Amino acid sequence: MIDEKYRRNPENITDFLKKERFRYIKIFERLVNDKLYEEYEQCDFILEKIEEFTEEDEKYLVYRIKEEENKYNVEYLKERILENFIFDELYFLVNQKFELLEILNIDEIMEKIEIVQQEVIKIENVNLKLKYPDMEKYKKLVSDENVFLEFIKNYKFYSVFKSNIFDKEKTIYGIGSKSVPFSLQIKQEKGEKLKGVYVIKGHLNYDKMSNLRFHKFINSEYRREFENLKIEYGKLMLLDDVKITRKVDNMIKIYEKENEYRLTSENSRDRIIYFKREFLKCLI
Numbered sequence: 001m002i003d004e005k006y007r008r009n010p011e012n013i014t015d016f017l018k019k020e021r022f023r024y025i026k027i028f029e030r031l032v033n034d035k036l037y038e039e040y041e042q043c044d045f046i047l048e049k050i051e052e053f054t055e056e057d058e059k060y061l062v063y064r065i066k067e068e069e070n071k072y073n074v075e076y077l078k079e080r081i082l083e084n085f086i087f088d089e090l091y092f093l094v095n096q097k098f099e100l101l102e103i104l105n106i107d108e109i110m111e112k113i114e115i116v117q118q119e120v121i122k123i124e125n126v127n128l129k130l131k132y133p134d135m136e137k138y139k140k141l142v143s144d145e146n147v148f149l150e151f152i153k154n155y156k157f158y159s160v161f162k163s164n165i166f167d168k169e170k171t172i173y174g175i176g177s178k179s180v181p182f183s184l185q186i187k188q189e190k191g192e193k194l195k196g197v198y199v200i201k202g203h204l205n206y207d208k209m210s211n212l213r214f215h216k217f218i219n220s221e222y223r224r225e226f227e228n229l230k231i232e233y234g235k236l237m238l239l240d241d242v243k244i245t246r247k248v249d250n251m252i253k254i255y256e257k258e259n260e261y262r263l264t265s266e267n268s269r270d271r272i273i274y275f276k277r278e279f280l281k282c283l284i
Contacts (some may be wrong), residue, residue, distance in 0.1 A: 012096040012097060013096075013097065013098050013163075013242060013243050013244050014049070014052075014059075014061050014094065014095075014096050014097070014098055015096070015242075016242045016244060017047070017049065017098065017244055018048075018049045019046075019047065019048045019049065020046075020047045020048075020244075020282055021044060021045070021046055021047075021282070021283040022044065022045045022047065022157070022161070022280055022281060022282055022283060023042070023043075023044055023279075023280070023281045023283055024042065024043050024044070024045055024156060024157060024160070024278070024279070024280050025040075025041070025042045025278070025279040025280075026039075026040070026041045026042075026156075026276065026277070026278050026279075027039075027040055027275075027276070027277045027278075028040075028041075028275070028276050028277075029272050029274070029275040029276075030273070030274050030275070031222065031271070031272065031273045031274070036272060037075070039072075039073060039074040039075065040072070040073040040074070041070070041071070041072055041073075041074065041080075042069075042070070042071040042072075043067050043068065043069055043070045043071070043084075044067070044068050044069040044283070045065055045066070045067055045068075045156075045157045046064075046065065046066045046068065047063060047064075047065050047157075047161075048063065048064045048065075048066075049061060049062075049063055050062040050063060050064050050091070058095070059095070059096050060093055060094070060095060060101070061093070061094050061095075061096070062091060062092070062093055062094075062104065063091070063092055063094060064089070064090070064091050065089070065090050065092070065157060065158075066088065066089050067084065067087075067088040067089070067156075067157075068088075070084060076129050076130075078128065078130075079128060079129050079130040082116045082119060082120075082130060083116075083130065085112060085115075085116065086109060086112045086113055086116060086138065087109065087152075087155065089105070089108075090103060090105065090109075090152065091103070091104040091105040092104060092152070098162065100149060100152065100153050100158060101149075102145070102149065103145070103148060103149060103152060106142055106145070106148070109142050110139065110142060110143075113135055113138050113139055113142065116130075116135060117132060117135040120132055120134075120135060150173075151173075154172070154173045154174065156278075157280070159250075159278075160248050160250050160278045160280045161245050161248065161280055162245075163198075163237060163239055163243060163245050164184070164186075164200065164235075165186050165188075165198050165200070165237070165239070165243075167184055167186075168183065168184055169181065169182065169183060169184060169205060170182045170184055170202060170233075172233070172252060174276075175221075175252075175254070175274055176217065176218070176221035177221065178217055180204070180209065180214070180217075180231070181204070181205040181208040181209050182202035182203065182204065182205055182233050183202060183203055183204070183205045183206075184200055184201070184202045185200070185201050185202070186198060186199070186200050187199045187200075187201075196238050196239045196240060196241070196246075197236070197237070197238055198235075198236075198237045198238075198239065199234075199235075199236055200234065200235040200236075200237070201233065201234050202233035202234070202235075203231075203233070204231060214229070214231065215229050218254065218273065222273065226256045226273070227256065228256055228257045228258070229254065229255075229256060229257075229273075230254070230255055230256075230257050230270075231252075231253070231254045232251070232252070232253045232254075233251070233252050233253075234250075234251050235248065235249070235250045235251070236248070236249040236250075245280065245282070246281070246282045247279075247280065247281050247282070248278070248279065248280040248281075249277070249278075249279055250277065250278040250279075250280075251275075251276070251277045251278075252274070252275070252276050253272070253274070253275045253276075254272075254273045254274040254275070255270045255271055255272050255273055255275075256270065256271040256273060257270050258270060258271065
């Protein structure tokens, strides 16, 4: 039974979010030197409420998220393991809407960066793609609280789990040196069998980035001229009665569409430039 408090504040999901276990899967493809680089990653996330308190009539909560049971199919395995070690446990402060306000264990994360940095400079790791300057960049990232907070908002679990059914805009990071702004359209599916299912589709926010600017950005990132670029964003979510995420299928795709004006062609084939698909499923 959903209490009256929730009925008055339908966005306050933390009243019901106490301890959950999720399975996360990422499929990633990127065009590198005319070849498609592919990787697969899977892990479990344990999300647990640690404490809650009230300050100036506002309720705040501390959560812990722990990453474990990692599986990889990537080109640079040791590098990925070392990088994931840095952020595999986070303590963070949120409001009742589960909006991220502050990362609380920054000192511990800095210590992990130091550990990885020492591992990187060992002579037996001379062939690692992960280098000392990379660790310095991580230090700079973590030391800026605002920048690091934005990074975590777009890092694995939180970016997929956080339901954005009330949002009209979204900014996506990681495609290149610039973020890409989207306008969102949200649709709630109808019917008893589709109860709690939301479909989110996005297109470029032309007020913030025109199609021409996006083309120039991608051409610059990949140092080549793509003729007919397309970008797609979509998110399929299953939420329970209290709007807590149970399943997610999240996808972004950038591709060059070939033979756009031909109705049929055996040789017609879209070229993937960037593709990321993330799945999240509650296991408890």
